[in-house]
Amino acid sequence: MHAVILAAGDGDRLGRLTVDVPKPLVALGGRLIISYTLDALRACGVERVTIVTGYREAQLRSALTADELAGLDVTFIFNERFEEPASVSLRAAREACGDEPFLLLMADHVLSAPVVAGVVAASRGQASEASFVAADRTAHGAAYTSEATKLALAPGPAPQRVVSIGKAVDGWAALDCGAFLLSPSIWEAVDAVPEACELSTIFTETARRGELFAADVSGAFWHDIDTLDDLAAAEQLLGTQGGD
Numbered sequence: 001m002h003a004v005i006l007a008a009g010d011g012d013r014l015g016r017l018t019v020d021v022p023k024p025l026v027a028l029g030g031r032l033i034i035s036y037t038l039d040a041l042r043a044c045g046v047e048r049v050t051i052v053t054g055y056r057e058a059q060l061r062s063a064l065t066a067d068e069l070a071g072l073d074v075t076f077i078f079n080e081r082f083e084e085p086a087s088v089s090l091r092a093a094r095e096a097c098g099d100e101p102f103l104l105l106m107a108d109h110v111l112s113a114p115v116v117a118g119v120v121a122a123s124r125g126q127a128s129e130a131s132f133v134a135a136d137r138t139a140h141g142a143a144y145t146s147e148a149t150k151l152a153l154a155p156g157p158a159p160q161r162v163v164s165i166g167k168a169v170d171g172w173a174a175l176d177c178g179a180f181l182l183s184p185s186i187w188e189a190v191d192a193v194p195e196a197c198e199l200s201t202i203f204t205e206t207a208r209r210g211e212l213f214a215a216d217v218s219g220a221f222w223h224d225i226d227t228l229d230d231l232a233a234a235e236q237l238l239g240t241q242g243g244d
Contacts, residue, residue: 001045001046001101001103002097003041003046004049004102005107006105007024007051007052017228032063032068033108035068036112040111048072050097052089052093053077054083057076087194088195090190090199094190101181103119103179104182112221115134116134119134122214126159128183129185131180131181131182131186132214133151134178134180135175135214135216136222137218147224147227149166150166150172151164152165152170159215161207
């Protein structure tokens, strides 16, 4: 399995912490934010990783030492248009992905191995054009939920089809954890939307085509880090749950 990690953004919502440091290198629990995702990939047996860089990319590359990348075959791709929406970073990885399924992860989402394992497991035995998003039905605080990307799901047995995805979704049933297993047909959706757009626009198109499904990873540790409050909450969760 090949994993793509989007790590190009400037993380400006973290204020002073990202003035001189890219967000994936911000400290969390004594480690780098991106280290948790790299650990999760290793634990799931994923070896080939493409990291799309942008903001302060030389600093990010130099900080990811041999120890951080141990056991992983890592390629870096520089997105010179990193100030534009995340679809541009995804497009930058297209050639590296070829015509194979791939994992798509966000460098600012702290993920545990069960999240990655869950989205991979959900895809087994499913149609080749199906893509999957890690979905969490666990209750979160109102402040966190208000900022999260939400999933409305069609009724039926798992894996349930995603009807709509976004921050303002009525009748939502789960939160998007920021981990995807994407089929090669995702590039058809990419080609159908504006070149520079949010990822939710691409996944809305994928859902419209009936090709996006929810992989239930409820109970697994994950946290999206956009703000200083998010960082503090993730620190607390790591302290109580260990991020396992």
